Amino acid sequence: MGAVLVAIALGGLVAGAACWWSGARLAKVLSAVASVGTFALALSLVPAVAAHGKVTVGGLFRVDPLALVFLLAASFVYAASTIFSLGYLGPVKGAGAVAEEEGASVHVAPGAAASRRYSSRFFAGLNLFGWAMAVAVMADNLALLWVAIEVTTIVSALLVAIDGTDEAAEASWKYVLLASLGLGIALFATILVYDAGSAVFGPVYSLSYTKLLTGAAHFPATVVRLSYVLAVLGFGTKMGLFPVHTWLPDAHSEAPTPVSAMLSGALLAVCFYAILRYFQIAERTLGPGFPRKVLLGFGVASLLLAAFSLLAQRDVKRMFAYSSVEHMGVLAIGASFAAPIALVGVLLHVLSHAAAKATAFFGAGSVLRKYATKDLARVKGAVGLLPLSGPMLVLAVLALSALPPFGIFRSELLIVAGGLSSGGDVAGAVLIVLVTVAFLGITWISVHAMLTPSPAPEPAHLPGALPRALPGTPPGTLPGAPPGALPHTPAGAPVRGETSRWIVLSMAVGLVALVILGVHVPGDLSQLLTRAAAELRVPR
Template sequence: MSWALYTILAVPLAATLASLLPDWRLARAVTVIAGLFALGVAIAIAIRVSHGRVFDTAAGWLRVDSLGAVFLLATAFVYAMAAVFSVGYIGVERAGAGFGWFARRYFSLLNLFGAVMLLVPLASDFGVLWVAVELTTIVSALLVAIDRTDGALEAAWKYVLIASSGLGIALLAVIVIYATGTQALGSAYIPRFTRLIAHAHTLSPDAVKLAFVLAVVGFGTKVGFVPMHTWLPDAHSEAPAPASAMLSGSLLAAALYAILRFFQVAVANGDRAFAQHVLIVFGAISLIAASFFVLRQGNFKRLLAYSSIEHMGIIALGIGFGVPLAVAGALLHVITHASTKALAFLGTGSLLRGYGTKEVEHVRDAGRRMPWTGPMFMAGTLALCGLPLSGVFRSEFEIVTGGFQAAQYVGVTLLVVFVNVAFFGVIWHSSSMVIGRDPAAASAQPGGGPAGALPVAGGPLAARERSAWMVAGMLGCLVVVVGLGVHLPGDLVALLDSARHRLEVPGA
């Protein structure tokens, strides 16, 4: 199936070029086709590698195993749903002489972002992996700044500066791991994952530990680990909603995937306990800090951005706990978080189109005024909080149970306590938006609120569903969010089990 590795990248790249052609409607169509095609190929690849098989290209630059397939699947799903949602999201803006050029630029960048995101889990060596992650920074920064507002431009520059600084540290990690392998592999070699893992016993333990720490700090800047997270809330809040969904559901996980490749080398080198402790520390700090930030957010996109930091901390804790159940739960959480956060962020895009604001206090009664978006946004936020029958509940339950099995009582306690802190923050804000009393309606009643209480142009009274395409994108996410909570397909179970074995390393 090496052809699949080429086509899953070629089709989004072709859609990128086609999106620049004069007709913006063509850009819209090819984006949907490319997104759904990538999802279909990713599913086919995941099924084929779910029992330990590996596919690579003749030249060896592209390779996918079960671990990479988990992240490929999450990325392709979010890309597909963002593409469908974007048809309505961008179509709503159909006004002004410059709309056609804006739409073509947007769809072109969205497809290019999808292509470079898909490249990350397909990279076969540390050099290509670093280049792919760097490319995601460049392309996603252009998407963050696409509206060209002062806030968007500032967020994009902040993102580029901080993320590039972090990736400079990540590049140093690649250099260190390469240098320590020269004794066994020669002075000039390609740092393939498989070769370094196979020769890990010959590598300097101190060099491997240093490379791993540098990778966690460097790539952790893109993951959103605290304290390297400061770019993330601004970028997520200023980017178009479909781009925010891809940033949160795919980009953060892709950077975490890069860390896991260094983790494999560290484990093969005999440094499992050290690597796990590093992940537990960063995961716990990120979870604790993000949960407090969630409580005080007035911007609903920033609220979800901090929730993303929280969930990356949860995944890091799951990997750090080390026992099979917790690791499998963490890998499942990559997929459940991607689908759930995509649902929530796409919901914010629909709310933004309906209400014209990102402020929590200005969105009320969304469940009635936007009867599709309101309930689905609420379902997404409830799922993010670990509501039973959601995929996130299943994956978090496995992580917590695995933590008890590993006797990681402090880590489990921190996880349970601060997940509940974040729960109260997310539910408080989202419930006020969806079922909270409409201040405009109250002011219209005798003895109601102050006159002129409408918070934004048009106000809540003008809020309505804007596009069936937007609803379709959210529905696709909701089906996966609920479906993974109710039942895990056998092929997915096999994929997660195989990926877990690869993180245990021998024979990876």
């Protein structure tokens, strides 16, 4: 099985490099093969890892159940985003004239006008992004993990800025600056762990998990405690935990949609994975109390902020970004509960959140291709205009709000049940209340946008819709547009119909995965989750 890991570690890199020098068409084929291949290879690892515990390649890579859960999440989003991109970069079918007003910051996919350079660069970036995340998860070494996450920062910051608008540049700048600061702190944490380990292993050794976990019980406590807090803060910056989440809504809303999906569905989870590795070490040195409390604090703060920010959002991608902060908070809280069932819930949540958030972003991308706007006040009756991706977006939003029969319902149920059973009554109650607030915010706004009937052709006869919208209208989104007008009404209302088959396919795949995770987790996967959850607890 080691060959599979090597294949994963080479696939994205080779495809990314090849895309850079190839034309748009070849780049699309290469990316599709590489990304779907990566996901298929990751899936093929499930039975072996669930049965035997781990697959290793030398001292370089090591996929244990915990790593495989995150590898599945990351590679799934990578594959789905690539499929989505095939449509996203194609021509827009059946849309009205695209808004071209001066100064309009509408986020339009480059469409047919996109240069071939754009496609090649975009796919090269996307592949390298997916590849770096896969390597981060497979690495059997804290330093390599850090390096791989640093690579994701560089690649994804360039991808955020790829559209070249002022807002994208600003978002990218904010992102790269904060993420680098966080990673600087994470590097500090890595150095401290190395220092702690040298008390046991002597001055020269490699930072492999296997080794660290065996010796962690004898590490000096002060150094490990400091290292753990710095790791949570540092990687938490990229994961979107509360005080250091500020880059996230900007980057998610300005990036091209497939990149937003990768950032939100996969990258945040990979950074959570990094935190969990430090958690494992800290748990062995310090006992479970302190590491859990730190996670609980960050998690509750993030959830609190996100739940109430969600109520105020108008920009659809920004709304999903805050929803990511919310779900990362749920993950942190879940990991702070001691019960094994809560930890299974956390890992299931990683998978379901990846699928749900990617699908939601794809739906948002589909809508904004159609309407050429991100302002939800302008989007009315999207279900009527997008016969397939519209309803699927509604389903994805419902899934994100933890409604059955989707995976997030099941995972949040497990987390709450675990919290209540292990004595975290207060935390469990807070979790339920805040998740409900977030549910209200996200569902109210988006269902309103999706299900309200399309506006009548005469915008003047639209009472109520616009006065509410104006104060919250972000600058740059056509401030002078008449109330209720779609940006492109003069040239003809958008025609009913999908803009691309690939978009529909990517969303359908995501929903199917969500239903599978929600209704019946297949046996191997279920075993994998149980084993991975067991890894998060100190063996007694």
